[in-house]
Amino acid sequence: MPNRALPCLLIRESILKLLMDFPAIDKSLLKQSGIGKAVMYLYKHPKETKLNRERAGRLISEQVARPGSAGWVARARVPLPSNKDYVFRPKSTCDVDMSRVTITSLPSYPYSYLILIPRLILNSNRLCIGSVMKF
Numbered sequence: 001m002p003n004r005a006l007p008c009l010l011i012r013e014s015i016l017k018l019l020m021d022f023p024a025i026d027k028s029l030l031k032q033s034g035i036g037k038a039v040m041y042l043y044k045h046p047k048e049t050k051l052n053r054e055r056a057g058r059l060i061s062e063q064v065a066r067p068g069s070a071g072w073v074a075r076a077r078v079p080l081p082s083n084k085d086y087v088f089r090p091k092s093t094c095d096v097d098m099s100r101v102t103i104t105s106l107p108s109y110p111y112s113y114l115i116l117i118p119r120l121i122l123n124s125n126r127l128c129i130g131s132v133m134k135f
Contacts, residue, residue: 006042006045006047006048009049009052012042012048012052013051013052016039016042016052016055016056016059017055019035019039019059020055020058020059024062024063025063027063030063036060036063039056039059039060040056040060042056043056043057043060
């Protein structure tokens, strides 16, 4: 129901009984119709009766792939590697010839600066924490 209230007990029981009489339903049809979602909601609802919860649990477990069924595989599925050769590459929209571009080095600071800068930052943070700034 839209307001998340449970329908009448007789309606819930009769729907679960009818669903138990149906043969196995395809998962895509269950998703499309919303029946699977409704059955799961009944199964998880705290105020559902024990008998209906057991029926809903059986319906759910019947739809899960089991050993020997068509969709069950005894191992994890790993995607196969692609055999495609990517021969055609997109043309570059950049006009710069990258073979002639030189990389400029970062400015080299003396070792003393590399030690001093983090200390200055830490000390300035300590001063700001305890003091109140006035404008």
